[in-house]
Amino acid sequence: MTSHAIRHVRVTPIAFRDPPLLNAAGIHETWALRSIIEIETDSGLIGINESYGDLPMLDAMAKAAPALIGLSPWSLNEMDVRVSALVTPKQTSSEFLGTQVSLAPGTHVSKTVAKVVSAFEVAMMDLQGQLANAPVVDLLGGAARASVPFSAYLFYKHAEHIERPYAPDPWGEALTPDQLVAQARRMIGEHGFQSIKLKAGTLPPAHEADGILALAKAFPGAPLRIDPNGNWTVATSLAIVERLQGVLEYYEDPAPGLDGMAAVAKACDVPLATNMVVTDFNEFRRNAEMGCPVKIVLTDHHYWGGLRATQRLSTMCHTFGLGLSMHSNSHLGISLVAMTHLAASVPLLSYACDTHYPWQDDEVVTGGRLRFEDGALPVPTAPGLGVMIDREALARLHDNYLHCGIRNRNDLAQMQKTDPTFTGRQPRF
Template sequence: MKITKIRTTPLLCKFKQDYHWADGVTLSSPVVLIEVETDEGVVGIAESGVGPTIEPMLAILHDAIPHFIGKSVFDGNKLIWDYFRSGFKARGVGSQYRLFSRTMSGIELALWDAIGKCIGQPVYNVLGGALHEKIGYFGFVQGDRPEELAAHAAQLVQEGYPVLYVKLGRGDALDLAIVKAIRQVAPDVRLRLDANEAWDTLRALRMLEKLKPYDIEIMEQPVPGVGGSEALLRIRSAGVPLSADQSVYLPEEVFEMCRTRAADAIVLGLHETCGALRWRKAAAIAEAANVRINIHGIFETGITTCIGNQVGATVPNLDDANQIMWQLLEEDLIESPSLTPVNGFLPVSKKPGYGFELNRDAVARAHEEYLKRRTWAPV
């Protein structure tokens, strides 16, 4: 089965409401829809994750696509890293693994969808079989002020989510008020916090001490990820479990995080690792250290939810409260299946490929929004 064409469609998917976090306010998800066509009429579909803007990702994709045409869909791993060496790294940007991975992930992931559809099997069978029949997700609390976040947290508890996830890093007083308000309406759920690299060491130690009375299950990447494992080790004395997110993109970085025992969990998305193979490699490294891996969400659509559900089902150390972000969108791109978790869980689809049907009208509207605005941050 040969690759005959790869189509790229830039999309801007608007959020229902302003998304508040440590880095400001975000209004939409910028993604590139990837469609890999084959000589047997099969089309594999995925998306490439967010970059600073869509245009650099499109430029890299369009430069890379000719390297894939006429080649076998089964050679995706070799083709991607051949292009990395000869078409990307050779031009003096070998350190830019993260941009490369997020950009090229859509092609790697679309090839798995094409293979699954071709042989009539879900992707989890292509990758060796499922270990989980359903995947757990946390309730992602949204809002600006503490009372808004608390109201949404109460709603998520009513919907049966056993784990809630809250963004911090917006100012010490506001952060503490947010956590206090949420704990008042959700006293029994497992509570996870994410400061998105907003704190330095001293501030992190002080804030973690103040947050202890609220029974925090885990704090995600409160200090800058560029510091790697050493940055997290400096705040271990606070006695709050830590997860590494922006510290880890490469399997090698996961190895270092596990070797130094700097983190209690690994938070990592399939776009960040350049697709399924390297994400599963990172998961295997974490498993060897008896550490969970959590599917990380970036600004994405239900396409990535379906992908993560399939790939995540194949690893034994998958966390029971992963991240999805399609629910933040004004309109998702998935026609079916339903991606609304029931009591925090989604079943793993048994349909060929990733098992979803695309809403072509929603894709057209998101593309029109990209053409109109070409920006995803407030102006």
């Protein structure tokens, strides 16, 4: 009888080009860091995944990986127990980057166990799908939809990085409303997105409101969202939402902290969404105890603890009458496919999901870049995740990692190369 016990876990850090996108913490660094996880069985089957690639995450996965040896790919609960026992979060200066943590909850040390569990869980479920000859979505209960909608994710941006490690990206500068509309026209023209999200909290709030109003005029009827990443005070948040009355589909993380969001919600009739203040089940409980000022949870299986945990979150959102969608960070196709299987398995998916995918031009899966159809990604039907690693691409992206000089993302430091006076202190406006 063939053994399918896990015999080896490989984690390969990679780096790929990231454009100079502005956000509340600063500006994207020149290279985005990710990791490619491969879990191999005695029979030679390999399950894959993509996760974070910062040094603390790589160290945590290396510490936990030996605990998987000998496990069945079906033993997810035991994997949870073993990882939790081995990975004890310890806050260090390299793991806690001030405002960077508030911008990206997935970087917070409190999420370490959940991130490692998720990294291994997805690869193990890819193995399960291969063994069962079924796509991951079927292992999650079956598809509630044949394709998953995503939104056009717009950014204010510079034309090129100040360090110029490679040619400027083809999108060019976007600092004015007209440039923002041009960015949206191109992105929607290429991918067919039906809704639009603007990353804000970077330029004066009134200017960013002008950008949303320009988008509303250029794309009448398109659902619009704005996300200042908690970089506005409550007063600013209320002043801007008043200007945008009747324009927004939802208002994402305008003010910092759940208390700040609650103060905005008290005086605002636009539903508030978050990926910053409801990022685990304890924070979900606090939101519920406060009467649910946050009405839409933007989940992310990478730091919520995996696919199964996100399904539990969906049940909780349904119970409390909350909306559900998905947060994104710079990622490639394996991560996008995992998001798609998960989103397809969740009947409650209230809004199109976020994705940074159009901003990346590299890929690590065979066949190259994944293609959206009318702004949605078809749910794969092949066994497991339905994608395979391109070995030449993996080697090239790993070589990028070895030579890029970045080991922990720090948008604040990158911004200070352009503006030495920038502090990243929040709320800024």
